[in-house]
Amino acid sequence: MTTTRKAAAGTQRRAAGVVLLLPALAAGLALGGCQLSAPDSATPSSATSPSAGSTVKTSEFSTLDAAGVETIRSTGAARLDMSSGTLVKxxxxxxxxxxxxxxxxxxxGKINLTIVAPSGEITGETDRIRFNTTDKRPDFSEVTYFLTASSAEEYFALIREGVQRYGIDEASAERWISSTESDPxxxxxxxxxxxTATGLDVNYxxxxxxxxxxxxxIVHVRPAA
Structure with missing residues (x-):
C-alpha cells in the first residue's frame, strides 16, 4: 500500500509540473513574437492550385489582325485554314x-506560307500575300501570293510542281513551257x-x-466552284 501511494503521489507531481509548464511556454512564445497557427485550408497548395500543371493553348493558324500580321512578319511563317473550302474573316x-x-x-526575306485545303495543303515561299473580298462578304474570295524564280529552269520546275500537287492542267503547262524554251x-x-485536286481552285x-x-x-487560291 505504501508503494502504491508513493507512485500515485509521483504521478500527481509530474502532472502538476506539466500544467505549470504550459502557461509558461505560451508566455515565452508571446514575448518572442511567435504564434502558433493552423494551416489555412482556403489557401490552395501547389497540388490543388488551379494553375498547377496548366498549359497555354494556342491556335495553329495565323490571324490577319495587326498582331497576327506582325507575327507573320517576325516569324516568317503563315498558316491559313481553308479546310472548309473558304477563309472566313x-x-x-x-x-x-x-x-x-x-x-x-x-x-x-520570304514567308513560308501554308494553306490548309479540304484535301492536302498548298505551300510556297513568298514575299507577298494579298486577300480579295468585298465589305459585304463574310469570307475572302481569293488568297493571292507570288512565287519567284531566278532562272528559266527553276521557273519551269515550279510550274510542273503545281501540275503534280494541285492538278493544274498538264497539257496547257507543257505547251507553254515548250513555247518559252524555243524563245527564252x-x-x-x-x-x-x-x-482543283486539293478541293480549292488553284491558278498559276x-x-x-x-x-x-x-x-x-502569281498564284490565285479560290473556293472551288
Whole structure:
C-alpha cells in the first residue's frame, strides 16, 4: 500500500509540473513574437492550385489582325485554314467589312506560307500575300501570293510542281513551257488552266520576261466552284 501511494503521489507531481509548464511556454512564445497557427485550408497548395500543371493553348493558324500580321512578319511563317473550302474573316480575327491586309516582305526575306485545303495543303515561299473580298462578304474570295524564280529552269520546275500537287492542267503547262524554251528571251503573260485536286481552285498566272533576272508566278487560291 505504501508503494502504491508513493507512485500515485509521483504521478500527481509530474502532472502538476506539466500544467505549470504550459502557461509558461505560451508566455515565452508571446514575448518572442511567435504564434502558433493552423494551416489555412482556403489557401490552395501547389497540388490543388488551379494553375498547377496548366498549359497555354494556342491556335495553329495565323490571324490577319495587326498582331497576327506582325507575327507573320517576325516569324516568317503563315498558316491559313481553308479546310472548309473558304477563309472566313471571323476565323482570322478581322471584321466583316475588312478587305484584309497586304503582307509584303520584299527585301526582308520570304514567308513560308501554308494553306490548309479540304484535301492536302498548298505551300510556297513568298514575299507577298494579298486577300480579295468585298465589305459585304463574310469570307475572302481569293488568297493571292507570288512565287519567284531566278532562272528559266527553276521557273519551269515550279510550274510542273503545281501540275503534280494541285492538278493544274498538264497539257496547257507543257505547251507553254515548250513555247518559252524555243524563245527564252521573250515575254509572256499566260494563265494556266486551274487545278482543283486539293478541293480549292488553284491558278498559276505566269509573268515571264526573259530579259529580267526574276520570273514571277502569281498564284490565285479560290473556293472551288
Amino acid at each position: 471571323e476565323s482570322v480575327q478581322v471584321t466583316q467589312d475588312s478587305y484584309g491586309p497586304e503582307i509584303n516582305t520584299r527585301g526582308a 528571251e521573250g515575254k509572256s503573260d499566260f494563265s494556266i488552266t486551274s487545278g 498566272d505566269l509573268r515571264y520576261d526573259g530579259g529580267k533576272d526574276t520570273q514571277v508566278i
